[in-house]
Amino acid sequence: MKALSTAANHSLLWFAVAGLLAARRGSSRKAALRGLFSIAVASTSANAVLKPLLPRRRPAASELPAYQKLADPPTSSSFPSGHAASAAAFATAVAMESPKLGLAVAPLAATVAYSRVHVGVHWTSDVVAGAAVGTGVALLSRRWWPVRLTDEARARPLDAVPVLSGGEGLVIVSNQRSGDPEHDPAADLEEAFPRAVVVRAEPDRDLDEQLDAAVEAAGDRVRAIGAAGGDGTVAAAAAVAGRRRLPFVVVPTGTLNHFARDVGVYDLQEAVDATAAGEAVAVDLAVVEVHPGPDSEAVVRTRCFLNTASLGSYPDLVRLREQWQPRWGKWPAFAAALVVVLRRAEPVGVRIEGRWTKVWFLFVGNGPYHPRGMVPAWRPTLDSGLLDVRWLRADVRFSRLRAVAALLLGALDHSRVYGQREVPEFDVQLSVPGMLATDGEVVEEAGHYTFRVAKEPIEVYRRREENWTGRDRPFLP
Incomplete structure (x- = not known):
């Protein structure tokens, strides 16, 4: 308990845990960042604001056995516990971003809070008040930094979209300049959709023009349009799909892929699953009219x-x-x-x-x-x-x-x-x-x-999670 309590001085323990969490992208890194932000506010609130306003003597640590006492006990006000505030703030913040990680961190945070009573530098009420401050600060952080537990947005499901077995009837454009410049996604698309027409984007030609030409060449066989690239590529292809009243397939191969994440398509495999199942949602298409000068x-x-x-x-x-x-x-x-x-x-x-x-x-x-x-x-x-x-x-x-x-x-x-x-x-x-x-x-x-x-939404392929069993995933890149 003495070692753990000392390790949490100046939140060094939590900085170490945050460093481990931040090593991995996604919810783990967001949990670390929110945890550090919450610690900063909670520690300042407890140590710089509440302690001076609410002075309270600490327990008589001299009555404890020597092996249980800290060598250098604090002399500031006992109320509230800054260690408990930081521990609760970090654990709560981590749990908000990742409940599983929160379950792993919470026992450590609770032990740190208890250790302050065990080593005789805080009353139990100090620890309870500190934990309340830390928890409150972490929850309040949602005002500035909203928590999003899922990237997938709600949208009206559609049943009248064609099944594209093997990509049959699909014309999809691949922009190799999006995302990783060393990787051309066209080969993956041809393997995942062997019956589709894959168009490699030409750098000096408008993408929508290339896609229109490919659709015209395919004739009546076209049943859907798709795009593999970043948000700019996807938007240009979606405009063609909207104009031709055809459903749309999105494959995220850009850097950030905001639209694909909102739709709920995180990789090529999910696009394969959705087209094979013939499931889609209605998505609004926004239009901007550019007026010429007078x-x-x-x-x-x-x-x-x-x-x-x-x-x-x-x-x-x-x-x-x-x-x-x-x-x-x-x-x-x-x-x-x-x-x-x-x-x-x-x-x-x-x-x-x-x-x-x-x-x-x-x-x-x-x-x-x-x-x-x-x-x-x-x-x-x-x-x-x-x-x-x-x-x-x-x-x-x-x-x-x-x-x-x-x-x-x-x-x-x-x-x-x-x-x-x-x-x-x-x-x-x-x-x-x-x-x-x-x-x-x-x-x-x-x-x-x-x-x-736009008056009519576009139909974007997205698999309904409640219908997925894992048995219809023929392509695993």
Whole structure:
């Protein structure tokens, strides 16, 4: 008990455990990051705030046997226990991201908390109060850093999609420039879908043009369209599928694969399972109309996007967030990127809802993102028929400082600098033509954009987990 209690001094024990958890990507790394964040807040609350406010003498450790006493007992206030606060904060935070890891960490945290009573430096009530503080801080972290236990979003299941046995009737484009540049996924696609038409993307040719040509060449045999690549590739192919009223197959081979994760297709095998079973869900397709200038004779151009579109400095924010996200996690990376981008950004003059104003950036999500009134983290549904429009105003005094402060306090939705709407259509005019980014790629420059949800959703293959038995997985790459 003496050794364990000493090991937890200054949370060194928890830093070591967090290092082990962070060595593995996914929920384990997110658990480590949330645990360290919770420790920082809980330790500060217990040691720097509550102890000075609530002084209390420690137990008479001199009455304990020599082998049970600490060589250098603390002299600060006994209430509450900082060790218990940090232990409970870390264990609770880990359990929020990964219940299985939480079960493994909880006994260690409970033992550390008890050890403070055993070695005679805390009363039992100190430990209970400290544990309550730590648990409360970890749970409160959800306000800034929402917990998502599953990547798969809800969507209306469809039964009227064709079964693509061996990929028969499928035309799928493969973009080898997405994800790992050393790996061409086309060979895996040809093995997984031996009866499909696999189109290798040509670098100097529009992807939708190549896909359209392949579909025309295949004629009446085409029953579905697919794409293997990142979000930009998937969005371009989905636009073709939507235009031709054909179901869509997504294979995630990009770097982040936001759309595929939202749909619930995590690898090639899941796409094989879904097409073999003929199961799909309805997914909204968002459209942005790019209006020409008043003196131009050009026609209105349309682009489709599956995840997000943005104006202003938001593309820079996303770029920095994605650069830092593998090391820090999504929310900490977003917060850090927001501070950097707001410091460098220039305001953009826009006309929103009939009123001219200045904003730092404008975000448009294909569907409402969660959490509302904070950093957009994920979509709970894929077929809401709504756009999620958010912006940060630049015409308010000290707007950047107020935005960062509101974000840190978890009160962005109550700040004057923040605006949000959930609407089926949204029109934006810019005082000076600005760049539009969709699904992480800068695609247009214009002074007037109209965002809307397409009238008909696209049908995206996704296997229903309750129907899967594991017996229909012929392809294991």
